[in-house]
Amino acid sequence: MDQTILSSYAEAKKLYAKHGIQTDKVLEKLSRIKVSLHCWQGDDVQGFLRKDKALSGGIAVTGNYPGRAETPEQLRQDMEKALSLIPGSHKVNLHAIYADTEEDVDLDRLEPRHFSNWVDWAKEQGIGLDFNPTLFSHPKAEDGFTLSHPDEDIRQFWIRHCRSSRRIAEYFGKELGQPCVTNHWIPDGYKDTPVDRLSPRIRLKESLDEIFKDEISEAYNIDAVESKLFGIGSESYVVGSHEFYLGYTVSRGKAVCLDAGHFHPTEVISSKISSVLMFTNRLLLHVSRPVRWDSDHVVTMDDELMEIARELVRGNLLDRTHIGLDFFDGSINHVAAWVIGTRNTIKALLRAMLEPVDSLRKLEEKRDFTSRLALVEEFKSYPFGAVWDYYCQIQGVPVREQWLDEVKKYEQDILLKR
Numbered sequence: 001m002d003q004t005i006l007s008s009y010a011e012a013k014k015l016y017a018k019h020g021i022q023t024d025k026v027l028e029k030l031s032r033i034k035v036s037l038h039c040w041q042g043d044d045v046q047g048f049l050r051k052d053k054a055l056s057g058g059i060a061v062t063g064n065y066p067g068r069a070e071t072p073e074q075l076r077q078d079m080e081k082a083l084s085l086i087p088g089s090h091k092v093n094l095h096a097i098y099a100d101t102e103e104d105v106d107l108d109r110l111e112p113r114h115f116s117n118w119v120d121w122a123k124e125q126g127i128g129l130d131f132n133p134t135l136f137s138h139p140k141a142e143d144g145f146t147l148s149h150p151d152e153d154i155r156q157f158w159i160r161h162c163r164s165s166r167r168i169a170e171y172f173g174k175e176l177g178q179p180c181v182t183n184h185w186i187p188d189g190y191k192d193t194p195v196d197r198l199s200p201r202i203r204l205k206e207s208l209d210e211i212f213k214d215e216i217s218e219a220y221n222i223d224a225v226e227s228k229l230f231g232i233g234s235e236s237y238v239v240g241s242h243e244f245y246l247g248y249t250v251s252r253g254k255a256v257c258l259d260a261g262h263f264h265p266t267e268v269i270s271s272k273i274s275s276v277l278m279f280t281n282r283l284l285l286h287v288s289r290p291v292r293w294d295s296d297h298v299v300t301m302d303d304e305l306m307e308i309a310r311e312l313v314r315g316n317l318l319d320r321t322h323i324g325l326d327f328f329d330g331s332i333n334h335v336a337a338w339v340i341g342t343r344n345t346i347k348a349l350l351r352a353m354l355e356p357v358d359s360l361r362k363l364e365e366k367r368d369f370t371s372r373l374a375l376v377e378e379f380k381s382y383p384f385g386a387v388w389d390y391y392c393q394i395q396g397v398p399v400r401e402q403w404l405d406e407v408k409k410y411e412q413d414i415l416l417k418r
């Protein structure tokens with residue numbers, strides 16, 4: 001144990017204790033929070049099935065940083081490296097195109113066995129898996145429509161794919177002893193103003209109802225659906241809008257997925273969390289960072305990340321919220337991107353837990369807005385960094401920027417040799 005870290009922690013502990021915040025208990029609680037690391041940051045959303053197909057669906061990765069994973073083994077190796085630099089025990093989020101198989105299998109024929117290597121690995125790592133059907137980068141998604149397509153054959157293809165995805169998720173849940181969250185993101189939308197907004201939505205609702213008709217226990221699989229305002233090439237209309245999915249999830253008992261980049265530029269998901277969770281049991285977050293648009297930048301310690309964390313902590317909503325990450329930056333080291341985004345997400349939760357929520361709530365109820373503002377602002381410079389360093393130390397991961405040396409070494413030894 002580093003003595004400087006210990007003594008800084010001891011000082012910080014005293015300061016927080018004056019406000020009734022017990023740092024040891026906070027760290028114990030923090031260690032139980034799982035963040036789901038998205039595999040697609042590791043290879044710029046290429047996947048291993050249909051490597052010939054360019055990324056589609058209105059999302060884009062920019063950058064050509066060397067060393068991205070090309071095989072399932074490499075991707076697992078990179079994720080292991082990232083996980084070894086992040087405190088706590090987390091989950092890995094797979095897309096269907098990351099099937100680990102030599103077979104030439106199309107998406108609608110995927111089965112649990114195509115993911116058995118992932119499950120074996122997850123068992124070795126002691127982590128859970130989440131899942132996503134992939135409704136893009138495929139010839140049957142070429143005109144930008146899938147589950148809401150007017151062509152019945154295309155629609156049925158995607159329905160079969162989503163049904164098989166839920167079976168794969170059930171298998172993950174059973175094998176790993178914790179539920180797999182299956183997120184359905186459907187890119188369907190029009191570049192230009194549609195004549196008929198309603199019909200695709202009716203078809204999407206019918207497709208989803210057909211997909212969810214298979215009963216799967218929530219002990220193994222939890223379904224979520226992700227809304228979006230616009231994408232590249234679907235600027236004027238997206239079938240699965242926020243209103244569409246809010247209505248769908250409330251009426252069907254599913255979870256909404258709120259992606260931080262999927263709303264108007266000044267609209268923030270932090271302000272939606274408390275409303276959504278009043279009418280749904282569970283929530284999935286895609287913690288991301290839009291820069292002017294849904295650009296999927298690596299998550300930084302910005303105001304919105306802090307507000308998301310505060311909402312979850314202050315509302316006691318962590319038990320009902322699944323925290324997933326969703327960014328893909330091809331311009332920096334792929335492993336570092338995971339480490340930066342995940343450490344920031346966990347650190348933001350820690351900062352939120354180190355705020356005097358009860359006192360602040362009382363001040364608000366008493367209408368003492370002056371003290372509320374004063375205390376909130378003063379707490380911004382409380383020594384949360386000393387608590388974070390101590391947490392990293394007791395969790396056995398590098399303290400502060402020491403993790404970067406490990407990533408640089410990994411880059412020299414492994415990534416640049418690919």
Ligand SMILES: C[C@H](O)[C@H](O)[C@@H](O)C(=O)CO
Pocket residue numbers: 040045059132185226228259286294326
């Ligand atoms: C690859 C993911 O499924 C995708 O990022 C989706 O979650 C999304 O946010 C699309 O904009």
Ligand SMILES: [Mn+2]
Pocket residue numbers: 185226259286326
């Ligand atoms: Mn997303």
